[in-house]
Amino acid sequence: MIDPQILRTDPERIRESQRRRGENVDLVDDLVAADVTKRAAQQEFEDLRGQQNTLSKQIGPLQGTLKQAADAAARAQVQSRVDVLMANASALADQVKTAEATFNAASEAADLLVLQLSNLVNLDSPVGGEADFKILELVGTPRDFAAEGFEPKDHLDIGERLGAIDTGRGAKVSGARFFYLVGVGAQLEFALLNLAMQQAMGNGLIPIITPTMVLPGAMEGTGFLGQAAENVYRIESDDMYLVGTSEVALAAFHGDEIIDADQLPLRYAGWSTCFRREAGSYGKDTRGIIRVHQFDKVEMFVFTSPEDAEAEHQRLLQWEKDFIDALEIPYRVIDVATGDLGSSAARKFDIEAWIPTQGTYREVTSTSNTTEFQARRLKIRMRAGKEVRPLATLNGTLCAMPRIIVAILENHQQADGSVRIPAALQPFLAGQQVFTPKV
């Protein structure tokens, strides 16, 4: 949700944001109109309710007088005054009811529109669609397998030979885009989890394990029921959702709370399984575990003041780079274009790891500055002195397991089918330096 004040003072700013996103610009004008209608109805209703309250409040004391009235004559006099007041108030009650219904309808209409509006984009984000990202940085050098004298195998070949990845049985049991991590595959995930958490805690983040099923409010509040709704699993029988990222449960963690400014920033490193329907990606990445319905992820999430949000965003990006650096994987950092931000983000940086067999970089992390967008929806505020106002939330992937595993297997494979284990991971793998094929 954006600041409704902007709607009244500077709607052009919102229109420009919508334009850059390639989203509905007319929505802004509909909203401005709905807001005007809503406030007029509110005035009308509150004015009538005020009149009614005034009348009603006179009745109470008179009832007391009535009980203490000395004689029948006095009682009759007071009673007649009560009768008049009640008659007037009664007449108003109908009007109040009508005005209230009108206001509620206008209010709902406006709220519905507001929820459709995406966050204001950061003006530094490159304008355009998915392909219009800007490359900010190239780190590391992809290996020259030709020079090394062998053809790199893809992660599934390597993983199967290590007995680490089993997509065949995944499909048998759960369908397409499901997989098993077995043996060293499972060990590798645990090692990555431990390395990620060690780094996160070293940076002062609070480790946290979140629910993976959430109520509609959490999903709505984080902005996943808009354009992204088709990628979310819904549990029909209980009206709940499976989260696509622990960001949902992490953001909602402080929902409806007012946090003292001196508690900020609040930084978490959440661990959860993530579920994605991957609707609209039929035929894409069908081989291996690059695009799956269920995976585990360590996610960083920060609550901070809006003033500090951009600096915090850079910090999250740096921590993501630190992690990929530790795994010795070549990557590039991109500034995601406005049309590819998702509704909550004002700005987004992705890290894309080099995938040798694809000859390209693929997304492994993503960090978004959602400014006050989620906080407004989830009613998360900060108290700075006497002032209470929305805070900013940010999220960033620290380690999305399958894709990192893909990157490790492919980038660190050796001619004999073994995989070199990066030094940073070795302490979490009982000192193993290499995974060797079982077959």
Place this chain on the structure above:
RNA sequence: GGAGGCGUCGCCUAGUCCGGUCUAUGGCGCCGCACUGCUAAUGCGGUUUGGGUUUAUCGCCCAUCGGGAGUUCAAAUCUCCCCGCCUCCGCCA
């Protein structure tokens, strides 16, 4: 799943039976002022949140007693539904 109890403006708490002087009591905490070498103590005042209006301020109005619906001129208080917490029973990793 069953039975019972509970949910009040940061925390604790009065009020709910019997609707109206509830503009929600008191304590703690916090903020301001006064007093005092400093601190502490004490005294006085302030202290829910959201919205509208005004906005230079003061202010005024509406809503808010877990959530929603209803009865009523009027609901913390009465009715119904829902949610959460606690205790016990059952089941269970």
